[in-house]
C-alpha cells in the first residue's frame with residue numbers, strides 16, 4: 386500500500402475531491418497546514434531573499450493499494466493546478482500494514 | 498522503529514489514550530482532521546452516491562520500537578471501536594531514525 | 610528522498626525556521642499538534658503517574674534530498690533546544706517519489 390500526501394491550494398480542494406471521487410478514491414483525511422514554499426522573493430535575510438508571507442495549504446493524506454497509486458497521483462496533478470507557481474507538491478511513501486478498527490481485519494482489502 | 502497512525506472518533510480519544518497508557522505507550526502526538534470515509538450514501542454526483550457530511554476525526558501519530566508495535570495496534574483496536582461503521586483506520590509505516598532534540602542522541606532508546 | 614518530521618516547542622519555531630533558511634532549507638509545511646511526552650509526573654492513574662497537561666507543539670514536515678538530510682537534522686537539533694526536558698523529537702522516514710503539481714515533473718529536482 387502507498388500513502389499519497391498532497392499539499393494543495395485550499396481553493397482547489399473541492400475540485401480535487403470531486404476528481405478523486407470520479408476515479409473511485411472516496412476515502413482520505415485532510416487538515417490545514419501552513420506552507421513555506423520555494424519562493425525567493427520578499428524581504429532579505431542575511432543576504433538571501435524569502436517570501437514574507439506563509440501560505441495556507443490543505444494537506445491530503447490518502448492511503449491506496451499499489452495499483453491505485455498512479456491514478457490517484459495523476460488525478461491530483463490534473464485537478465489541483467492553476468498553472469501559477471505554488472500549485473503544490475505530492476509525496477509518495479510506503480505503508481507496511483493497514484487495519485480497519487471496527488473488524489480488526491488488515492491488508493489492502495480494508496481500503497476498498 | 499514503526500510509526501503507527503490511527504484515525505479515530507474524537508469521542509473515543511480519552512478511552513484510547515488511557516488504554517495506551519496502561520500498556521506503557523505514554524508518548525505520541527495528535528491533531529484533528531476531517532475524514533472522508535468509505536460511506537456510499539447521501540447525494541448523488543455523476544451517478545455515484547457519496548456521504549454529504551465530512552466527519553471530524555482525531556489523528557494519532559505514535560512512533561514505537563518494533564517490539565511494541567503489535568501491542569500498540571491491538572490496544573487501539575480494542576479501545577477505539579463502537580461496532581458501528583466509521584470506527585477508523587490504522588496505518589503502519591517504517592521510521593528510519595529517531596532523535597531526541599535535547600541530547601542529540603538517536604535510536605530506539607529515545608522512545609523509552 | 611527523506612521526510613524529516615520535527616515536533617518542536619512552538620516558542621522555538623521562528624528560531625528553527627531562520628536556522629533552516631540559513632542552510633538552504635526554504636520549503637516545508639507545519640501545523641500545530643498536541644503532544645503527550647514521556648513525562649512521568651502529575652496525577653496517578655492505576656498506579657502509574659502521568660503528566661496532567663498536554664503540551665501544544667508545532668509539527669514540521671520537511672522533505673529533502675538524501676544529501677541534505679544530515680544538515681537538516683543537525684540544524685534542527687542545534688536550534689530547537691532549550692536544554693530543558695521536552696525539547697522535542699525528530700523522526701526520519703523514506704519518501705519514494707515526489708511531484709511538482711504545476712509541471713507534473715517528479716524526482717529530487719523538484720525539491721530544489
Ligand SMILES: Nc1ncnc2c1ncn2[C@@H]1O[C@H](COP(=O)(O)OP(=O)(O)OP(=O)(O)O)[C@@H](O)[C@H]1O
Nearest residue numbers: 420421422423470471472473636637638671672711
Ligand atoms: N520539500 C518540501 N517539504 C515539505 N513540504 C513542502 C516541500 N516543498 C513544498 N512543500 C509544501 O508545498 C507547498 C507548495 O509548494 P510549491 O507549490 O510552491 O512547490 P514548488 O516546488 O515551489 O512549485 P512551484 O514552482 O510551482 O511554486 C508549500 O507551501 C509547502 O507547504
Ligand SMILES: Nc1ncnc2c1ncn2[C@@H]1O[C@H](COP(=O)(O)OP(=O)(O)OP(=O)(O)O)[C@@H](O)[C@H]1O
Nearest residue numbers: 412413414447448487532533534535582583584585
Ligand atoms: N484510505 C484512507 N486513507 C486515508 N485516510 C483514510 C482512509 N480510509 C479511511 N480514512 C480515514 O479514516 C476515517 C474512518 O474511516 P472508516 O472507519 O469509515 O473506515 P472504513 O474502512 O470505511 O471502515 P467502516 O466499514 O467501519 O466504516 C475516515 O473518516 C478517514 O479520515
Ligand SMILES: Nc1ncnc2c1ncn2[C@@H]1O[C@H](COP(=O)(O)OP(=O)(O)OP(=O)(O)O)[C@@H](O)[C@H]1O
Nearest residue numbers: 524525526559560599644645646647694695696697
Ligand atoms: N514516540 C513518539 N511518537 C510520536 N510523538 C512523540 C513521541 N515522543 C515524543 N513525541 C512528541 O514529541 C513531543 C516532545 O517530546 P519530548 O521532547 O518530551 O521527548 P522526550 O523523549 O521525552 O525528551 P525529553 O527527555 O527531552 O523530554 C511530545 O510532546 C510529543 O508531541
Ligand SMILES: [Mg+2]
Nearest residue numbers: 422423424471
Ligand atoms: Mg513554489
Ligand SMILES: [Mg+2]
Nearest residue numbers: 534535536583
Ligand atoms: Mg466507513
Ligand SMILES: [Mg+2]
Nearest residue numbers: 646647648695
Ligand atoms: Mg519529555
